[in-house]
Amino acid sequence: MKTYLAVDLGGTKIAAALIRNNTIVRREQIETPSSQSPAALSDALKALLLPLSHEADSVAIASTGIIDNGALTALNPDNLGGLNNYPLQDVVADITGLETVAINDAQAAAWAEYKALCQPAENMAFITVSTGVGAGLVIDGKLLAGPRGVAGHAGHMLADPNGPMCGCGRRGCVESVASGRAIARAGEAYFAAGCSGYAVYQQFLAGDENAEAIIHRSAKAIANLIADLTISLDLDVVTLGGSVGLAENYLDLVQSYLSQLPAIYQPRLIPAVTGADAGLIGVTRWAEANT
Numbered sequence: 289m290k291t292y293l294a295v296d297l298g299g300t301k302i303a304a305a306l307i308r309n310n311t312i313v314r315r316e317q318i319e320t321p322s323s324q325s326p327a328a329l330s331d332a333l334k335a336l337l338l339p340l341s342h343e344a345d346s347v348a349i350a351s352t353g354i355i356d357n358g359a360l361t362a363l364n365p366d367n368l369g370g371l372n373n374y375p376l377q378d379v380v381a382d383i384t385g386l387e388t389v390a391i392n393d394a395q396a397a398a399w400a401e402y403k404a405l406c407q408p409a410e411n412m413a414f415i416t417v418s419t420g421v422g423a424g425l426v427i428d429g430k431l432l433a434g435p436r437g438v439a440g441h442a443g444h445m446l447a448d449p450n451g452p453m454c455g456c457g458r459r460g461c462v463e464s465v466a467s468g469r470a471i472a473r474a475g476e477a478y479f480a481a482g483c484s485g486y487a488v489y490q491q492f493l494a495g496d497e498n499a500e501a502i503i504h505r506s507a508k509a510i511a512n513l514i515a516d517l518t519i520s521l522d523l524d525v526v527t528l529g530g531s532v533g534l535a536e537n538y539l540d541l542v543q544s545y546l547s548q549l550p551a552i553y554q555p556r557l558i559p560a561v562t563g564a565d566a567g568l569i570g571v572t573r574w575a576e577a578n579t
């Protein structure tokens with residue numbers, strides 16, 4: 289039985305786990321270095337991974353950003369600061385001396401969700417509505433990564449041509465109107481400056497009209513994203529995750545907007561089940577099947 293060292297590299301934390309038979313047997317976590325310097329990230333990865341690597345046969349990485357042939361890049365290079373074009377896969381292979389693969393974290397989570405489906409499906413999208421909006425696609429039973437690792441970045445499909453400027457440089461992406469960050473920014477017009485998306489959401493649950501408009505706008509954008517993906521990819525099922533996606537009443541609200549559309553736009557919409565370790569578990573299951 290092969291033991292994987294799975295790594296989940298996010299904007300705020302780096303998790304690493306030894307995984308055997310799809311079960312986490314040991315898990316460690318550190319904060320992502322805030323300096324965004326390549327050397328600081330390499331040092332952090334070394335400190336985290338070296339003590340675990342001697343127990344592993346292979347490394348599988350799920351990372352934020354676009355993973356283009358093992359290198360970390362971004363739709364908006366400014367978002368990653370000095371980490372754009374960081375050779376993530378090579379760095380980790382050097383640290384551990386082990387065979388290493390890397391894919392995007394939403395793609396990894398999508399694969400975990402696909403493997404967790406109770407009812408089999410050919411085509412599935414996983415959409416996470418959190419600080420940003422991410423997605424992963426499984427088509428004909430295979431995870432779609434794309435030749436440059438870009439596939440599934442559906443949070444940057446158009447929601448509103450007159451909407452806010454998105455971090456990727458395009459105006460009105462789904463992420464710019466539906467994400468937790470977008471909810472927080474929209475809430476600043478009505479609530480305390482610097483209020484969080486969570487705080488706006490609590491106002492929505494309490495029945496505040498302005499918060500209701502903001503959350504409805506988010507849910508409607510996600511419903512339209514699901515409809516667009518469904519009509520272009522013939523999806524059977526969409527799983528919705530993330531801190532906003534799984535917030536109280538949010539999925540029901542998305543479903544209510546989706547239900548207003550013709551039936552052909554409506555896949556089965558279900559909550560994501562794999563939780564915080566979806567990236568770790570998903571990339572391991574993907575590595576098992578692809579290496």
Ligand SMILES: [Zn+2]
Pocket residue numbers: 443444454455456457458461463
């Ligand atoms: Zn965008």
